[in-house]
Amino acid sequence: xxxxxxxxxxxxxxxxxxxxxxxxxxxxxxxxxxxxxxxxxxxxxxxxxxxxxxxxxxxxxxxxxxxxxxxxxxxxxxxxxxxxxxxxxxxxxxxxxxxxxxxxxxxxxxxxxxxxxxxxxxxxxxxxxxxxxxxxxxxxxxxxxxxxxxxxxxxxxxxxxxxxxxxxxxxxxxxxxxxxxxxxxxxxxxxxxxxxxxxxxxxxxxxxxxxxxxxxxxxxxxxxxxxxxxxxxxxxxxxxxxxxxxxxxxxxxxxxxxxxxxxxxxxxxxxxxxxxxxxxxxxxxxxxxxxxxxxxxxxxxxxxxxxxxxxxxxxxxxxxxxxxxxxxxxxxxxxxxxxxxxxxxxxxxxxxxxxxxxxxxxxxxxxxxxxxxxxxxxxxxxxxxxxxxxxxxxxxxxxxxxxxxxxxxxxxxxxxxxxxxxxxxxxxxxxxxxxxxxxxxxxxxxxxxxxxxxxxxxxxxxxxxxxxxxxxxx
Amino acid sequence: xxxxxxxxxxxxxxxxxxxxxxxxxxxxxxxxxxxxxxxxxxxxxxxxxxxxxxxxxxxxxxxxxxxxxxxxxxxxxxxxxxxxxxxxxxxxxxxxx
Numbered sequence: 001x002x003x004x005x006x007x008x009x010x011x012x013x014x015x016x017x018x019x020x021x022x023x024x025x026x027x028x029x030x031x032x033x034x035x036x037x038x039x040x041x042x043x044x045x046x047x048x049x050x051x052x053x054x055x056x057x058x059x060x061x062x063x064x065x066x067x068x069x070x071x072x073x074x075x076x077x078x079x080x081x082x083x084x085x086x087x088x089x090x091x092x093x094x095x096x097x098x099x100x101x102x103x104x105x106x107x108x109x110x111x112x113x114x115x116x117x118x119x120x121x122x123x124x125x126x127x128x129x130x131x132x133x134x135x136x137x138x139x140x141x142x143x144x145x146x147x148x149x150x151x152x153x154x155x156x157x158x159x160x161x162x163x164x165x166x167x168x169x170x171x172x173x174x175x176x177x178x179x180x181x182x183x184x185x186x187x188x189x190x191x192x193x194x195x196x197x198x199x200x201x202x203x204x205x206x207x208x209x210x211x212x213x214x215x216x217x218x219x220x221x222x223x224x225x226x227x228x229x230x231x232x233x234x235x236x237x238x239x240x241x242x243x244x245x246x247x248x249x250x251x252x253x254x255x256x257x258x259x260x261x262x263x264x265x266x267x268x269x270x271x272x273x274x275x276x277x278x279x280x281x282x283x284x285x286x287x288x289x290x291x292x293x294x295x296x297x298x299x300x301x302x303x304x305x306x307x308x309x310x311x312x313x314x315x316x317x318x319x320x321x322x323x324x325x326x327x328x329x330x331x332x333x334x335x336x337x338x339x340x341x342x343x344x345x346x347x348x349x350x351x352x353x354x355x356x357x358x359x360x361x362x363x364x365x366x367x368x369x370x371x372x373x374x375x376x377x378x379x380x381x382x383x384x385x386x387x388x389x390x391x392x393x394x395x396x397x398x399x400x401x402x403x404x405x406x407x408x409x410x411x412x413x414x415x416x417x418x419x420x421x422x423x424x425x426x427x428x429x430x431x432x433x434x435x436x437x438x439x440x441x442x443x444x445x446x447x448x449x450x451x452x453x454x455x456x457x458x459x460x461x462x463x464x465x466x467x468x469x470x471x472x473x474x
Numbered sequence: 475x476x477x478x479x480x481x482x483x484x485x486x487x488x489x490x491x492x493x494x495x496x497x498x499x500x501x502x503x504x505x506x507x508x509x510x511x512x513x514x515x516x517x518x519x520x521x522x523x524x525x526x527x528x529x530x531x532x533x534x535x536x537x538x539x540x541x542x543x544x545x546x547x548x549x550x551x552x553x554x555x556x557x558x559x560x561x562x563x564x565x566x567x568x569x570x571x
Contacts (some may be wrong), residue, residue: 090514095552096552097552098544098549098552099544191528191529205528207526234535235529299517301510302511303514306511311490320489322561324552324553324554327555329564334489336563337489341490347496350496351500351504353490354500357487357488358482358508361487368511368514368515370524371517371519371522372511373526374517374522374524376525377522377523377524380521396495411503412503416507427528428528
């Protein structure tokens with residue numbers, strides 16, 4: 001498979017065409033989508049039109065963008081004008097947004113071809129795609145196992161070679177965890193680096209859109225395109241997109257990298273072994289590896305499962321049957337609201353809404369939500385102290401390889417533990433990357449995670465590239 | 475300890491109807507999550523400031539210049555019920571109010 005960068009180059013130079021690249025993607029989707037349930041909607045007509053526009057621009061000798069003719073999969077919580085956008089929920093079934101998410105406008109401006117919408121855990125609440133109202137996605141590497149979540153469809157699209165690139169969103173690990181379980185690269189950018197305009201909100205202070213790709217270089221390419229200030233997102237960082245591709249080969253010479261006990265403890269032995277080997281590779285490449293303990297990270301999971309549901313309970317109040325999506329009729333408006341929400345939301349979404357409502361309710365606000373916000377402060381300060389000693393942190397992305405369907409659905413707490421190593425980055429608003437490195441149980445891929453402070457994407461990608469090269473990936 | 479009636483109360487606040495079986499199940503499951511969160515609830519964090527948002531961007535406003543908004547017909551075309559260019563809903567007040 002050619003990289004996204006190579007595809008764009010071929011399209012620009014006339015060695016291929018956007019139309020041809022699209023047909024390759026569509027035929028890969030047709031070959032396995034029934035089996036894997038990756039795409040909820042494939043926009044063949046829209047994609048053909050977008051590809052045609054790129055090819056016409058190339059034919060006229062116009063400048064085309066860095067993603068010219070590259071097919072891209074979109075997580076189905078990103079609004080695309082006129083295209084069904086469901087969040088994998090019955091409550092939005094049939095809804096077609098009247099506007100594009102900023103990231104989609106940027107993709108198209110860069111010459112990319114959006115091909116369709118991928119499956120996710122309902123409203124991005126889950127770590128396996130098993131909470132999707134439209135059935136789970138299967139892991140392309142072992143269809144008896146989950147692809148991870150919540151961006152499981154986007155990870156599977158890349159892992160199954162349906163599209164070279166995909167967009168996901170990461171609230172507590174929802175890009176990095178499925179990337180790890182599907183053996184691909186996933187980046188959770190610094191909070192505010194990528195506009196959230198048009199991303200249907202789950203937990204607004206944690207959500208961030210980011211790339212999933214086969215290689216670190218492709219992740220850098222896609223992230224450069226989608227990053228940068230957007231006046232339509234008031235939390236967007238007030239600065240232009242950083243230069244990432246120019247720093248891909250910076251290496252790690254002289255970098256201090258902390259190996260964090262709390263981001264390894266409790267992981268499967270093969271996962272621990274992969275992190276140890278990654279540390280050795282980085283050391284051999286010139287980095288100084290420092291063992292670290294950041295005890296505050298242990299509180300991340302508890303704080304997250306108070307803060308994220310609290311924000312979700314507020315964000316999801318908008319789904320009331322009045323303006324869009326499902327309406328279940330009733331005699332008066334309050335009964336209609338309740339009947340609609342009861343019929344439209346699945347069990348996990350109801351659980352999180354209730355958890356958040358409880359954490360925010362009179363008598364419990366200070367003990368739960370208020371405490372969690374203070375823990376968040378402590379987490380930010382703990383990371384800040386660590387980054388005075390080291391440049392980056394290293395750990396596992398997720399405690400296990402891809403797990404079998406149904407193995408964690410009966411006990412929500414066991415599912416939540418899948419995100420124990422990824423959550424701290426979201427709480428701190430910082431950046432992290434998951435890179436496939438080694439294999440675990442059943443020969444399934446393991447992801448190792450590199451974490452950095454806000455705006456450290458160039459450093460993270462360069463370090464990820466060192467690991468990728470050591471694994472023999474070009 | 476989370477009680478069944480707490481969950482029923484929260485479901486009412488959240489505008490969700492739960493069956494008896496769901497009430498039992500959610501009471502168990504939510505109690506487990508809150509049990510896990512008891513480590514956070516038990517901390518002495520007197521004097522620690524709360525962080526609701528990772529970066530301190532405050533009062534971000536755009537220039538006060540008119541810009542086009544969404545097309546009304548396109549928005550209403552996706553609504554469950556529409557009347558005279560507006561969202562229509564069932565009655566809000568009872569007949570005796």
